[in-house]
Structure formats: C-alpha cells, structure tokens
Amino acid sequence: MPVSYVTEEQRESYGRYNGPPSSDDLARYFHLDDADRVYIARRRGHANRLGIALQLTTLRYLGAFLDDPLDLPSLVLSTVAKQLGITDTDPSLHGYRTGELRWDHQSDIRRHCGFVEITEPSVGFRLGRWLYALCWTGTERPSVLFERATAWLLTHKVLLPGRSTLERFVARVKSRVEEHLWRRLGTSLSDEQRERLERLLTVPAGSRNSHLDQLRSGPVRVSGPSLIQALTRLQVVRELGIELPTVAHLPASRVTALARFAGAAKASAVSRLPDIRRLATLVAFVHCLEATAHDDAVEVLEMLLRDVFATARKEDRKTRLRTLKDLDRAATLLADACQVVLDTTLPDKTLRKTLFAKVPRDILARALQEVSNLVRPPDDVFYSELSERYRRIRRFLPFVLENLRFGASPAGEAVVAAYEWLRTHPGRFKVDDDVPREVIRKRWQRYAVREDGSIDHRAYTFCVLDELYTSLRRRDVFVAPSWKYADPRAGLLNGNEWETARPIICRTLGLSPTPSPTLLAITKELDDTYRAVASRLPDNPAVRFEGTNELVVSSLDKLEEPASLLALRTAVNARLPRVDIEEILLEIAARTGFTDAFTHLTERSARAADLPISICAVLLAEASNTGFEPLIRSDMAALKRSRLSWVDQNYFRNDTITPANAILVAAQNRLVLAQQWGGGEVASADGMRFVVPVRTVHAAANPKYFGRERGVTWYNLISDQFSGLNDITVPGTLRDSLILLGVVLEQPTELQPTQIMTDTGAYSDVVFGLFRLLGYRFCPRLADVGGTRFWRIDAQADYGDLNAVARQRVNMPLIEQQWDDILRLVGSLKLGCVSANGIMRTLQIGDRPTRLAQALAEFGRIEKTLHTLTYIDDEAKRRGTLTQLNRGEGRHSVARAIFHGKRGELRQRYQEGQEDQLGALGLVLNMVVLWNTIYMEAALDQLRQEGFPVRDEDVARLSPLTHDHINMLGRYSFAVPEAVARGELRPLRNPDDGEDD
Incomplete structure (x- = not known):
C-alpha cells in the first residue's frame, strides 16, 4: 500500500494550526486555570511566561509542539496574552522564538502534562492493537484511519510523531490485517479446491471469456431456459465447495470488499495478484457469489411466475369476452324460468308443467350447464388457462425443486412444507398420500381437491407456486445466503440485546417504554386538533360538504408572481x-x-x-x-x-x-442563499422513470410510463435546498410506500429532514405509523380528501361538522398489546439492524396482515387523521407541500436535459450498473x-x-x-x-x- 495516502487538508492540519480555533476550542484548550497560572508563574520575564503558555496550550490543542512557537493565529496569541496580562506585541517575544530555552520548556511541559512518545513500547502496542481491531472489523480508507489514529494519540496524551512516521505506522498495521485475512481465507483449502479456484481464471478453448467472467454474468431474460441457466450457475458455485473458515470470526465487510474486487476487475488483473492474495480474493468471490446467484435465480423465478399467472389471467379475460353472448343467452333462459317459478298466481301442482311449456326441460338443462361452465367466482384462479401452461412449468420446475431451498416465517411455513413435498414427491400423488393441505386456500379448493378428497397433482402444483410467488413478495419465504431475498426479520433486536437498547431507543425517539404515556399524549393531540379544526371550519372557504356529507377541499389558486420577483429572476439569470x-x-x-x-x-x-x-x-x-x-x-x-x-x-x-x-450536499448547505430556500428540515420523495430497451431482468413493464418497453424508476429524496440526498433504483413502478422509508432512513448526508413530503402514491397507514414513531412527519399531498377516512379515539366526543366524516374508531387495545413489538421494530430500524425495504414488504401485505402490522396501521391512522385535519385547515401547509413537490419535478426536468444521450434510455443490463x-x-x-x-x-x-x-x-x-x-x-x-x-x-x-x- 502506498504511504503517501493522506489528503492535502490532512497534511496542512497535522500538528499545526489550520486557521484560527473556534470559540469552543478556545474555551476548552486555551483557557488557563489556576494550576496553569502557578506553573507559568515560575518562569521569569514576560517572554518566557507567554512563550511557555503558548507552547502549553498548543500542545493541548494540536498534540505537538511547533518548530516556531509563535507561528500561530493572532487570535490564539492575543487570547493567551490577555489572560497573563502581557502585551502580545512585546518585542522580547522574538528572542524567545530563536532562543534555546524553548526546547527546555518543551521537555518540561511534556513531563508536566504527562505526554509520552510514540516510540515507547506500550504506546506503540496499544495503538497498533486498536488500529488492528478497526481494520479487522471495518473497511475505512487509510486516510480515515490516519485521522482516527491522530485523535487516539491526542486522547491518550501521546506526542504526535512526524507525519510520515504515523503514515507508515498505519500502513503497516493495515497491511498486517490484510495479510492475516488472506491467510485465514486460504487456510482450509484443499489442493483440489485450490485447483478449481485457479481454473476460474483460465479461458476455455473456443471461448473469449474466462470461467470467472462466465460466473459473473447473471441472467438477462425472463424465461424458463434463463432460469435453468441461473440455477445451473448456482449449482456450479456450490460445487466449488468453498466455505469460509470460522465464518463468525471473519469480518463480513472485508470479505465483501475482496469479493467486490474480483467481481469488477478483469480476470488477468486477478491472476497477476500474489498467490496468497489471489486465492483469498477468489474464496471471497465464490462465497459472496452464492448469495448473488441465489438472488438472480429467485428473481427470475419470481418474475417468471408473475408472467405465467398474468398471461393466464389475460387469456381468461379474452375467453370471458368471447363467451359473453353464450352466457347472456343461457342467463336469459334461466331468468325466464325464474319468472315462472316466482309467479305467485300459479298453483304448485301446475308449476313444472307451465315451466317446461315455456322453457323445454332439455333446453333449460343445457342453459344451466352452460351457466355453470361460464360463471367464475370472484376470487377465481383461471385454472383452465393455467392448466394449458403446465408444460412450460414442467420444463423448469424440476431444476427449481432440486436447487432452491426456502426458509419461512410462521406465515410462510405452510408454503415451504408444500414446496418440500413437491420436491420429495416428483411423481403423481396417490389417494392415500399425506399431502400438506394447509397451503390450499379457499379459491384453490375447487381445483386442487377432487370430490373424493384426493389431490389433483397439476392444480396442487399451481396452487403451491401461486402461494410461493405471493410469499416471496412478502418475504414470508426467504433463501440463504442472499442479499435481496434474505429473512428481513433476522436482524431484529432480541433478548438481552433488546432489553439493553430499549431505554436508549425510547429516549432517542421520545417514546415511553409502556404504551399509556405515549398513547395518552397522542389521544389528546388528536382530540385538540379535531376541536381546533372544527372551530375554524365555518371560516375556511376552501372546505365544504357536498352530497351525503362528502368533504371537498378546493384546489389551490395559482400563486401570483409579483413584478419584483419576475424582475429579480430575469436580472439574476441574465x-x-x-x-x-x-x-x-x-x-x-x-x-x-x-x-x-x-x-x-x-x-x-x-x-x-x-x-x-x-x-x-x-x-x-x-x-x-x-x-x-x-x-x-x-x-x-x-x-x-x-x-x-x-x-x-x-x-x-x-x-x-x-x-x-454527502460532500456536495454539505457544500450546498453552507451557502447563505440555500439557507434562505430552506433549513434542510423538509424533503420530498418522487420517482423518475427511464425506459430500459435492453434485455434485463432488472426492469418491468408499465404501459403508462414505458409503452411497449420495460423500465425502471429512479426514486429520489430531495431537500428543500434543492439537493438530492439519496436515491434508489427499482424495476418498473414499484409502489412508493414500499421503498420510501428505506430512502429516508438510509440517507447519509449531514441534513436530517424530519418532514417528508410525497405525492399520493406513497400513501399508506403503516407508513404514517412508522414515520411518526421514528420521529418524522409524513406529509403526502392528498389528491382526493373526500375519499380519505377520518379516525377518532373517543366515540362520544363532539367534533361539530366533522362528526359526519369521523366515523371510524381506532383500535387502541391492539396498539397497547403490540407496543413492545412496535418499539422493537422501530428500534431495529433506527439502529440499522434490519433493512427498511425488506420490513416494509412484510408489513404491506393487505389480506393477511400480522398482528404487528395491524397495530402499526392502527397507530398510523391516528397520524394520518392528524395530517389530514391540518392539511384541510392550513392553506400554507397545502401550498408548502405542493411547492416542495414542484422542486422535485423541476429537478427531474434538469436531469432529463443532462441525461440526453441514447434518447434518454437507460441501457444497463444489471442492477449494479443501473444504480x-x-x-x-x-x-x-x-x-x-x-x-x-x-x-x-x-x-x-x-x-x-x-x-x-x-x-x-x-x-x-x-x-x-x-x-x-x-x-x-x-x-x-x-x-x-x-x-x-x-x-x-x-x-x-x-x-x-x-x-x-
């Protein structure tokens, strides 16, 4: 590793003043207390007393002495001199600058303050051990390690050595760590495994790419053959038989960094590495590649199943349209028959005779049979169209069953049990087979279970695949190892770890460990808001009731731009x-x-x-x-x-x-003009769509935005200072509420917005609840307030005209029952223990929510009602939301102008390239x-x-x-x-x- 890795700023500030100290630093390091004054007073002469005082405070602040003790900011000189009652322009100071006494003072100050040299064995050992632990568990750059080592030396009163000395010290420690990691990764390899890894760098005869390049290439199409190819790739990786030795003691971040190099560098560059490093790099690559190959295979499977079911649904609609005439004709005959049956004037004895005279028996029977064949239940699974695609399923299903193993949360256990049954019973079922039936939901009963109670093999297979697809989307079913499809609950705080973290989390987020205080406070807030808004409702011209108590909010009028603004904008732009x-x-x-x-x-x-x-x-x-x-x-x-x-x-x-x-955002935040636009407390999130015309599995269709092509959505978080804070790229047009929380929580800039504005697409009760619990205010633009539900807690409270819309009641006992789990979830999110995007998939599940998801939704309904009430009551809030969203739209317009090449289409096949x-x-x-x-x-x-x-x-x-x-x-x-x-x-x-x- 090169030794000259420090930045220019670090060179200028190491062991010397880089501008005047701040007021806080002056008070902390340059204040002379009584002990300092007694120590300084022992010296004779103004020059000696001021000189030793300056060297003493400089050592405290910098951790080093200056070659020229007076080469310091004038603010420091005047501050210290004023405390000693000495004039900082005393001509005798120049003699101290060049005299030999300053060297004796340095030795005396060092003994007085307890500073030691880095050359002392105990100091070098402790610093080396501390740096070693940092390097082993993290992937900080050498310049960052240099900065942290400098801080360690100051904290432990170690005199700063020469810059190049410390640089070499850090470099040696980092090199030792890397060599140790390489040796550990290659320790347990057999000769056969070494040979397999080395073969990855060779180019097969007749090919232009090495085995390494072939393994790095993921699927780009959604098809059965592409899925089989992805599963074969996964199988090849597994057959290499590479496992990390004592995985728990190897830092995942460093292993991932090695794997990233092998995944990006040319095979020839990897082959030129020293033997020990080359083997370690390949081991890390293969270890991480299994998770990547898992993700690629499961992603293609998920998209392929979606395509199969969506195509069958589309064909079912076409079939239904073609048979509507037959259905109408048969239904008309049955209606005629029903009219006869419902005629109360006909005696029961002559009913049949009259009925069959009007509609012959055989025609009536055929009509009844025709209606039975054509009518679909509301939750029909269009099995007849699915059944025709069974051959397509059978082409790839054996490979899936052979190569993929799934884990499950309690909600997905039935699906995994049925999947394992299919894996272990590849042939047709017998009548007496003990087939897992918990997976067969009501809509599949009529197809999967025959009249005699036996199981229809084909229908059961489709039933399991349907439930598997749904469970994968919700992350009730997961795979390991994996980056995208891992268990999102795995990192949740548990046991003693949670008991220790609970008080800190509660203090940080302003929540109570028990539900009562927090719920009483938000109950009062909701009641006060209802009453305040209701009292101002008669004087609010933007709000009115129409029809059966439907609430209507008038659209905002365009905010006129004064002549002074138009003139200023023109003058500035010119x-x-x-x-x-x-x-x-x-x-x-x-x-x-x-x-x-x-x-x-x-x-x-x-x-x-x-x-x-x-x-x-x-x-x-x-x-x-x-x-x-x-x-x-x-x-x-x-x-x-x-x-x-x-x-x-x-x-x-x-x-x-x-x-x-983050550097650019910080630079924008320092500008006075940006501060006039906003203080960074407000941000908005919105998506920008890009067509992806190349073959890829990392894009999805949406005719509204992409026409006949497929595309991705670039979801941005934009501050009120117009700077972009974070972004995420998702295939197609994934629902905003699934990704919004992750974009907000994982943004790493110095701005920490607490008010998040979005368009209506990010609307969700769960999102409202989580944002409030995490200390944010979720403020979406409400396109249709009339369709919004208003929730109340006190059923007897009188809210005037708002009583007409405040008809739903929050289930407070459910929130109280789940309060500890709610705290554990938000604490895990706040500490970054779990992925926000993965957790949102498990909570936004609609028809079968967990009790925790239900409780979060109930809490979110309180916050949603608070937002809706203040939204209709405050025109400034509505206009502020619209203004911030317009900033996002304007930023996207500039992005379109910049991204002008290739017709503005994104032509990256892989997700990493898109991001x-x-x-x-x-x-x-x-x-x-x-x-x-x-x-x-x-x-x-x-x-x-x-x-x-x-x-x-x-x-x-x-x-x-x-x-x-x-x-x-x-x-x-x-x-x-x-x-x-x-x-x-x-x-x-x-x-x-x-x-x-």
Missing part, C-alpha cells in the same frame, strides 16, 4: 455565466474536493496524475448517457480511453458515490445545483451593490433549477480558466453587452 457542463464539474471538484471520495477498489494503488479530471469525465459520460466517445482525447493522458475505462472500473461504485454526494449510472446522474445534478447557487449568490450581491431592490421574500422563491446558460452538447474540452482553477469565481455576465457575451 448574469449567470455561460459555461460548458464539464467546466462545472471541474470547478465544483476544485471547490469541494468531492473527487477525494473516489478511492481505488483495493486502496493499494497510487492515485494517478490528474485523476480528478478522469473522474469528472467518467461522471459526465455516465450522467449524459453518451459513453466515453465525446470525451476521449488522445493528447491528454487523463482523457484517454484506457484511463477512463480504468477509472470507471476501479473507482465508481456505491460506496464512493455516496460519500461524494451506478443513475448515481452519477444524481452527483452531476447536485453539482449543477451547487454551481448555480454559488453564482446566483454572487449575482445577488452584485445587484445589491448596484442598488437593485432585492427583497428576501423574492429571493426565497428563486430556483437553481435552470440550465439555459449551460451547454450540455458537443465534444468536451475539460479545461477551466486559470483564475477559476485558483478558486476565484468567473466574471458574471453583463446583460447590457448582448446575448452572445
């Missing part, structure tokens, strides 16, 4: 410099240093020259969807095709894109927003200096989501003016000089 988009990336990189977050996959290769240029070029290639071609320049090493391909392969992944985005490309788009979007905000702030300052009337209320309505001044097309130069490279701003445009300036 001054924004014209710029090429690649220059924005380079300028923001120079201002924020976000490219430092992009580290090599292994952290063992030196950073190349002009790497920020290459990173910005790859970002632009991904975000613009044009590929590398418009950016390649043979005369610049940083823009050669080989360099861009190397950077794309080794530097771009989720764990580098995420910290880079990385859209993550790059999110970064470039944030850079455009940040650049616009910086120059808008400069333009406003100039306008104020010119005497232009700039009103704060108009500034708050400006938007950085403009791009007319940005050139996004053509070939890109990747060069910025020298002044901009030094950190200066570009000159603003003069609107009087013409359009082309």
